Amino acid sequence: MIEPSAGSAGTASRATGAAPDAARLIAVGGGKGGVGKTFVTVNLAATIAREGFDVVVVDGDLEGANTHTCFGVPPPPLSLADFVANREEELTKLMVETGIPNLRLIAATHANLAAAQPGHFQRVRLLSRLRQLPVDLVLIDLGAGTHPAVMDYFLVGDDGIVVFCPEPTSMENAYSFLRAAFYRRMRLSMLTHSVRALVTQAMDQRNERGIRTPADLLREIEKLDPSEGGRFAETLRRFRPRLLINDVRTADEIKLGFSVRSVCRSYFGLEAEYLGYVNHDAGVRESVVARRPLVDVHPNCDAAVYLRRIARKVIQSLGPAVVEEA
Numbered sequence: 001m002i003e004p005s006a007g008s009a010g011t012a013s014r015a016t017g018a019a020p021d022a023a024r025l026i027a028v029g030g031g032k033g034g035v036g037k038t039f040v041t042v043n044l045a046a047t048i049a050r051e052g053f054d055v056v057v058v059d060g061d062l063e064g065a066n067t068h069t070c071f072g073v074p075p076p077p078l079s080l081a082d083f084v085a086n087r088e089e090e091l092t093k094l095m096v097e098t099g100i101p102n103l104r105l106i107a108a109t110h111a112n113l114a115a116a117q118p119g120h121f122q123r124v125r126l127l128s129r130l131r132q133l134p135v136d137l138v139l140i141d142l143g144a145g146t147h148p149a150v151m152d153y154f155l156v157g158d159d160g161i162v163v164f165c166p167e168p169t170s171m172e173n174a175y176s177f178l179r180a181a182f183y184r185r186m187r188l189s190m191l192t193h194s195v196r197a198l199v200t201q202a203m204d205q206r207n208e209r210g211i212r213t214p215a216d217l218l219r220e221i222e223k224l225d226p227s228e229g230g231r232f233a234e235t236l237r238r239f240r241p242r243l244l245i246n247d248v249r250t251a252d253e254i255k256l257g258f259s260v261r262s263v264c265r266s267y268f269g270l271e272a273e274y275l276g277y278v279n280h281d282a283g284v285r286e287s288v289v290a291r292r293p294l295v296d297v298h299p300n301c302d303a304a305v306y307l308r309r310i311a312r313k314v315i316q317s318l319g320p321a322v323v324e325e326a
Contacts, residue, residue: 029153
C-alpha cells in the first residue's frame with residue numbers, strides 16, 4: 001500500500017511496509033540517439049519526485065554520460081563507472097543530490113571507454129543492487145542502440161518506455177529496438193538449448209527455416225517442444241513495452257503512436273501501450289541550456305503539461321495509490 005509521505009503535497013508516496021528491495025525499475029530507451037530519452041527521463045523523474053516519491057535516476061550510458069548535465073550537477077567523483085570497475089560496491093555512495101527534493105542521481109561519468117559496458121554478470125549484479133535501494137522508483141536512462149547491456153536493462157525492469165520521434169529514421173530505429181528487445185526477451189526466457197538456438201536463428205531475418213514473424217517462431221517452437229511453446233506464449237503475453245513520442249508538431253504525428261502500437265500487435269503479437277506524447281516546444285531548448293528540467297523552468301508550457309500527464313500514468317504503475325489533484 002502506498003500512502004502520502006510527510007511533506008508530500010497531498011499525493012502518493014513511499015510503499016509502507018515494503019521490503020528494502022522493493023524499488024521499482026523503469027528503463028527509458030529507444031533505438032536512436034537524440035530522440036530525447038534523457039530529456040524524458042529527467043522530467044518524469046522530477047515530476048514524480050515532486051509528487052512525494054523517492055526517486056533515483058541512473059545514467060546507463062557509460063559511453064556518453066550527460067544526465068548529470070541536464071540536472072545541472074557537476075561531474076561527481078564517483079559514478080556507475082566505479083561500480084562497473086569494481087572500485088565501489090555500495091550504490092548508495094554513488095548517489096548525489098540533484099537539488100530537487102526526493103530526487104538523486106547515479107551518474108555515469110569517468111567511464112573506461114576501452115571497456116565501458118559491464119559484462120553479463122555485472123549487469124545482473126547491478127540490477128539486483130538497484131532493486132535493493134531504499135527508494136520507490138529507479139529510472140534508468142539507457143544509451144542508444146541495441147547493445148546487450150541496453151537490452152538487459154530494458155527487459156529486466158518492471159516497465160520499459162521506448163522513446164522515439166516522428167521521423168522516418170527514428171521510427172525505423174524504434175522498430176529495430178522493439179524487435180531486438182522481443183527476441184532477446186524470448187531467448188532469455190526459454191529453458192532448453194535447442195529452443196534458445198531456434199530463437200537465435202530466427203533473429204536472422206533471412207534464416208533458412210523461413211521464420212519471418214513471432215507467429216512463425218511460435219509454431220516452430222511448439223513443434224520442437226510444446227511446453228516451451230507455452231512458455232513462449234506466456235512470455236509474449238507479459239511483454240508490454242510502453243511507447244512515447246517526443247517532439248510532435250501535428251495531429252498526424254500524434255497518431256503515429258497508435259500506428260506503432262498496431263504494428264506491435266499485428267507483427268509481434270504483443271500489446272504495447274501508447275503512454276503519450278510530448279509536443280514540440282521552444283522551452284525545451286531553454287531548459288537544456290539552463291540545465292534544469294522543463295517542468296521546473298516552464299511548468300505551464302504545453303510540453304510540461306503533457307509530461308506531467310505521462311508521469312501520472314507512471315505513478316499509477318507503481319502500485320495501489322491515491323493521487324489527489326493538486
